[in-house]
Amino acid sequence: MQAMVYRGPYRVRVEEKDRPSIEHPNDAIVRVTRAAICGSDLHLYHGMMPDTRVGSTFGHEFVGVVDEVGSSVQNLKVGDRVMVPFNIFCGTCFFCARGLYSNCHNVNPNATAVGGIYGYSHTTGGYDGGQAEYVRVPFADVGPTLLPDWMDEEDAVLLTDAVATGYFGAQLGDIKEGDVVVVFGAGPVGQYAAASSWLMGAGRVIVIDHLDYRLEKARTFAHAETINFTEHDDIVVHMKKLTDHLGADVAIDAVGAEADGNLLQHVTAAKLKLQGGSPIALNWAIDSVRKGGTVSVMGAYGPMFSAVKFGDAMNKGLTLRMNQTPVKRQWPRLFEHVRNGYLKPNEIVTHRIPLEHIAEGYHMFSAKLDGCIKPLIVPSA
């Protein structure tokens, strides 16, 4: 089968690989019909995530058709159209039993601090991902859900991570009616977090980025006010001015490890890999939220230390909330929101790229070419 393969930092290509096989009785093999590239994949693509091996296949957002099932699979059969959450999880460990599906303890031998994720380095379990024609799906009775007939396939693939993550990020903000919410990052996660904040009753939503074309989308898609941080000397002071010197009630970091805006942080983290991630947006979030406020961290950081302004967070009495999204838990309610038209996931899709052209796809998304916000991948099979 054809699959995207990592060759080293900033280099990927399509290779002929063996079709995956059943390795555990509860595995399924899924033929991928749509996949996507996520902002998280860029951390791998840029060589920031430890234990990203040459030859591995990325991709944790995908939907497809069940092609084969293991002997103990009861809930799926060959031919079912399924959407697969980006988390791999067992359903019954201490954490899964409590709904913390993104923190499963039974699927990732390489690290205890993170659960299992498809195509996301050995640090999350060493599974190949869905930017390929076929993918191995462990715990087929637990993770995948039948793709509802009424749902658009592109909406479905976006629900496997980006939409669920934006929605989850807004929930972790503990938004109350009339709260001022500031979202750092106008990528897919930031767009959905901003849109979801209104569902929770936000009174004002401000999105911050430095890419005007993405901010424009945040205005139309997420009905948000926007700020280009490069137009202000000091974004924290600007945020204070905008909020009567109180600060926002809730700040959401939808940027993560490769944040721009401070050369020293960016170079030490994103380029020299001396930090787990450059916490520029996170530090701005900490400094621009009000005392007693909440910071929700959706942005991903590497497992090493990062230079976070912890003293400010402590002195301000902030609540910091964060996690990888337990995607499947979000779905029943999110499906209703999509069906009601409250969230329209595919409106942010800008590119549909054949799997053969995945190298260009990565470069385009990484270098923000051609107005790219969310690229989908279309396998040929």
Added chain:
Amino acid sequence: MAYTPDKPKLAETSEQLRARIPGWGADLDPKDRPSVPREVFDPSFSGAHWEFPERQPENTPRERSIEHAFLTPVFGTSCPPKGLSGVIRRYSYAKYSEGRAAHWLLLLAADRVDTVEGTLRSFVSRRPDNPVTETGILAEGPRHGRRADRGHHLLDPIIVAAPWVLGAALGVAVVRRVAGRSRG
């Protein structure tokens, strides 16, 4: 105002927002939010029909974090460690917990070694690495227009090109040496 008791007034009331934004307030009640409360004990909810899953066979020795009691019942089997990078990876897993920076720095070092090994290996395969097609740089043609994010990417080309330039320089030096010796 932060200096007085009341919250600053918003530009729009809840009613105005509800009228302007489809779905505004649909999840106002925390009970409607799927992640509230964070932990809800319900082991049967997920569809699992086991208490502890069957174990996937370990066909090749599988490295694992020493913070785990044992190899997890299910694991990925992509790209087992190999070559010098594999030796570094296995050492890092065997010796250091996730709490130690050495663990992650060794893994990152192994990643860089793996890249070099992969490229060298590709030169004796039918499909040598091609930095032009693999970086996707061709997407930068007139078809797709300019970068929106230029400042950010000043360093990227250097990082991508440096190993190739160094490799080429080294190659030239070696060839010269060998050629020089055979002449002299």
